[in-house]
Every structure is written in C-alpha cells, then in structure tokens.
Amino acid sequence: MGRSGRVAIPAVDRRGIANLETHFVSPEVYRREDVAERQARLAELVAERIIPQLVKLHSEVLPEALPIEQVVEALAPSRSDISGLAHVVLGSDLEAAAAYVLVLRDRGLAMETLFLELLEPAARHLGQMWDNDECDFIDVTLGVARLQKLLATFNGSHVLPDLDTRRQVLLAVTPGDQHYFGATMVERFLHASGWTVETAFDRSAAEIAHAARAEWFAVAGLTVGSERSLPALQDTIRQIRRESRNQMIGIMVGGPLFTANPGLAQEIGADGTAANAPTAVLMAQKLFDEMVLQMTN
Template identity: 20%
Template sequence: MSFGVASTAAEALRTQQASLAQSLVERQFALSPQLAERYGAAGRIKCLEDANFHLSFLAEAVDLGHPEMFADYIAWVKVMLTARGIPPADLVNYLTLLCDVLLEALPAEAGTAAARVVDQSLRELPNMPLEVASFLDPQAPLTPLAHEYLALLQRGERQLACQRILDAAAAGSSVRDIYLGVFQPTQREVGRLWQMNHISVAQEHYFTATTQWVMSRLYPQVFTEGKDIATLVATCVSGNLHELGIRMLADLFEIRGWKTFFLGSNTPTAAVLEMVAQQGAQVLAISATLMPQVTTAQSLIAKLRTDRRFDHVRVLVGGHPFNLSPGLWRKIGADGHARDADEAIELAERLIGVDS
C-alpha cells in the first residue's frame, strides 16, 4: 500500500467513521435479529460505541502502514469476547461484515486498502490465542510480594497492601525494584484480569488508584536533593488516560538524579510544549498507550520540531504500539523508543551525552 493511498484511506475512515459505524451496526442487527431481543436499545448503543472504537484503531493502522497493529488489537478483542461467552465465529462474521461495509461505502482505492488490513486480521484470527498468560513471572524475585499485593487489593485491604510495600522498602528493597518488580507487573496483570472478565472496570480503577496512592507513600525516597543530571518532562498525549506507566518512568528518572516534571494524563499539546520551554528540558518522554494515540504523539513531535527553541530537545516514546511495531518511533519523528524505564534512562543519557 502506497503512502498516498494509505493516507487517503485513513482520512476517509476518520471523516466517515460515524456513518460507517452506523451502517455496520444496522447490518449486524439486521443479520442477527436476536441481538435486539437479547440486548435491547442499550445493547445497540454499546455496539455503536464499539464499532467507532474498532474503526479508530483501523484508521491508525492504515495511516501508519502497520497492519500488524490492527491484528494485535483484534487478538486482544478475541480474548476479551471469548471470556464473555462470545465465540470467535461471531468475530469472524463481524470482521467479514466490516470488510463489506468498507468496500461499499468508501472510495474504491480507500475501501480496498482498509479492507485489506481487516482481511489480514481475519486470516490470522484462527491462530490467535483464546486467553492470555499471567504477567507475574514466577522466576522474578519480587513475584511473591506482587501476588500478595494483588490479592490484598482484590480483597479490598488497601491499608494492608500498602503496609506490605512499605515493609519491603524498609527491609531493603529499592523503590526501583518495587516499581519494576511489583507495580509494573501487577498493573499489567490487572489489565489481563479485566480482559479475561475476572474483575470489573470499577475494580481495575480501584487497583490503579491504590497503586498511585502507595507510590506517593514512597516519595520521600524518590524526591531528594541533588537533581542535576538533566531535566525531563514526561507526559501522556492528549486522549491518553493511562498515566501510571509514564509516572513510574518519571519517578525512576528522578531516583537516577534527573529533575523531572510529570504532567499526568490527557495533556494538551500546547501545555506540553509550554512546560518543556519553561523548564529548559533536554528530554521529552511521551506515552501513547493505545494505537489511536500514535498520530497524536506524531503531531506533538511535529510541532516541537518546528520551534527552534526545542532544537536541543530529544524525544523518547513508549507504550504498547511502539513495543509492537519496531521502527514506528522513527516514523513519527521521535529520537528513540524504550520498553522500560531502565532502557529509557540509558537511551536518554546517551542521546544528550551524559557520561556514565
């Protein structure tokens, strides 16, 4: 698929997303009348929301020229639906219907380009797993603590969960080890538990909020004097509400000896650039958790590159889309990509010439 065709197809998907979603749901309910009986009007509204979500992921994969990103998303959907009693055959029918709608509703080249990406996922679907393995590595030294911490959260024992972490820190576990050995894997595990239908959205939010609170109890060991290596601004792009990972990264830069400014979730582009300028940051770290946020990160980087005040600033990106597609970071104009905080710190210091 040429760049021009991909760009045109992505633009068509975005501008016609609402009508495409409506057509998809209408056909879905027409072909399966039992859906209306089973789920009613509320179910139809939810299907429309889902259709818009699927189309936004598809548009991003088409625009960036990375069909494997949409296939990865469909693999996630397959696990999520299977855990809720919806068989893979229903997903096959849905994606086939989506191809039909795209070919009929979009201009010829655009429809063909978009349908080709969906068709690739359809062909890979039979080999996609029905479940996801635990993210808690039985060989990792802090996994027993991670299991205990997560079990306490599931029982609603927030204070006791916090105390277990504070006790581990007092016994000699570093904040870095607790972040990477307990918080990071348990947050991934929480996402898996929701995907597998073992916990609710409310529980997922409670677990995340509790971990943020426990992290704050460790801050006396994070924020100390003598931060003089360099300055980092760390942010989620506009639209990204998943802030815990980039917050942990900022904290670990702080522990390393950097001066950090963590901007939180859903930060507008103008506000990010203003903070980078005000603080004279040498490095900007950007988190894009979901595929539709990649072009938002690309836009932020493009605006930074056009301003001479930021000629010295190096940009690191992180998040699942970049882990999935090697080289994607380069395509959107970043200076590098890191899978974890240790890798990010090493890369950032190399990019700005910090002596080890």
C-alpha cells in the first residue's frame, strides 16, 4: 500500500482480463442468459454458508488454538476477508479481486498460505454445496474459474501466452481400479474450467506413461479407490515421472484415502491431492503455476 493509501494492482491490463475470462471458462458456460444472476447468487451463498463453516473449522480442527479474532490479528484470513473475496471474485472485476488479495498478501501472507487457507477451502466448500444440490454445475464452474484466475494472476502464469495452449491434463484411473465416477467428475470440471483433458482409463501403468511420453502435459491426475491399489498407483507415478515428455510434470491424486490422509499423497510420490472435483481444478492450476515458475527461473 503506497503513501496515498491505495493498494497496488498487479500488471493485468483490461484486455488481458478479457482474455482470462475466456481462458478459464469454457465458452458454453457464457451462453447461459442468467450468468450474471448466478454469479450474484453464488457470491451470497459463499458469504452466508461457506464463511461460517470455515470459521467453525478453525476451532474444531485446532481446539487449543487462539480465538479466531486473535488469529485474524496475527494475519490469518478472517471471515470478513473471505466473505469480501467471495463477493469480489464472483463479480466481473478481476482487478478488484486481485487488489483485494494483495491486501492479504501485503500483511505478510505467502501465496501458499492464501491457497491453503483461503482459495482451496472456498473451492472445497463450493464442491460440497454442489454435492448437496445447493448450487449447480454452472455456479461452481464460475466460482472455481475465478479462483483459478486469481492464482494465475499472482503467480504470473497468465502473462506467458506461449503457455496458453499447454494447460493440458492427463487424467487416469489407477491400473486395476474400477472407481471411474470421481475421475469422470474431475474431467467434467477441468474441461468446463478451460483445461484440455485426455483420459487414460482402463490402461496399464506402462500405457499411461506412454501417453505422457507421446504428448506434452502440464499435469497428470490419478484416482484410486482402495488401499490395495496404492502399490500400483505408486508404480504408475514413477513411470510417468521417468517417461513424461514434460520432465516438470505436476502429479495430483484423489480418492477417499487421500481425503482421510492428505499427507499420503507426498508419501507415494505425488505433488498434491484434492478432496473433490472443484478443488482438483484449483490444484491443477497450482501445479501448473509452480511449473511455470520453475521454467522461468
């Protein structure tokens, strides 16, 4: 914040913002006549339903933690922070949303912290609301797309046009596993959020790795349904990393095992996990951004 008290806005011009709008949302979403109404309604849902749950989560997961008011004073995003972001990010002014997040970042919060404490929880709860029929697919797509745009804006991946066509995901089910439903939902949300998705269902580990070698992918996503499939999943991850055309490929995993124990993802060699399809979209963007940062450093 400068001497005038105004918040600095990241270098995203209005033409760039317009490009981002089509970059992170599949065009058919905007063919709906009620998009603006849906955006406003979803912002209200996030503010009124999601934010109280996030504040409650703070005290339930950390029963001995300081009161939420003291945590806010210690720089953690507050209920009003997240509520305000919900209304801004689901509107049409990406500049305003970027400025809002800058306020939080300038308090000293790293983007990794903002991802874990602000953006990812919001995406996760959007997914839960969709599961509970409290909002529909279009609503969640619009919300997650704007969360993606904030990540790309602050991590700088939106300013690299040569990478625009490389937001590609290889999506597979662990060999021997028959749990396709979750992977199908992830595919649907990724596509609606502007990703190009190739599926490799009913493939062996060698065939999945061959697909990663035959075409360049930024991210590989793998789902698993049971603990007995973990060795096959770990072997598939090793083969993808060894043979992938993109040697900096990000690998995310999903399934009930990782929902119960998120730390298991890194134990078996993945880079991250997501609790549901909307958070998988956000995780894919996070891994893409990290890859871009490595490529440009």
